[in-house]
Amino acid sequence: MAQRRKTRPRREWAPTATVAGRSVPLRTLTEQALDSYFTTLNGHAPGHLYQLVLREVEEPLFRAVLDYAAWNQSRAADILGINRGTLRKKLKDYGISAE
Numbered sequence: 001m002a003q004r005r006k007t008r009p010r011r012e013w014a015p016t017a018t019v020a021g022r023s024v025p026l027r028t029l030t031e032q033a034l035d036s037y038f039t040t041l042n043g044h045a046p047g048h049l050y051q052l053v054l055r056e057v058e059e060p061l062f063r064a065v066l067d068y069a070a071w072n073q074s075r076a077a078d079i080l081g082i083n084r085g086t087l088r089k090k091l092k093d094y095g096i097s098a099e
Contacts, residue, residue: 062080
C-alpha cells in the first residue's frame with residue numbers, strides 16, 4: 001500500500017494593505033471604515049448599506065484586476081471567479097471601459 005504524503009496544514013491567507021509602513025488585513029480596514037461610517041451618521045438611519053459597500057469595493061476591484069490582466073476581460077473574469085458576461089455587465093453599470 002502506498003504511503004500518503006504528509007502535507008503541512010494550509011495557512012489562512014488574508015489580503016492586506018500597507019498603512020503607515022505596516023501590513024493591515026483588508027478585513028480590519030473594512031471594519032474600521034464601517035465603524036467610521038456608523039459614527040458619522042449621528043443617529044440617522046443608514047440606507048442601502050449593502051449596495052453602498054458593493055459599489056465602493058467593486059469598482060476599484062474591477063479596475064485593479066483589469067489592469068493586472070492587461071484589460072483582458074476573459075482573464076479578469078477568471079481571476080475574479082465570475083462569468084465574463086457578468087463582468088461585462090458590471091463594467092457597463094460602472095461606466096468602466098478600456099478607452
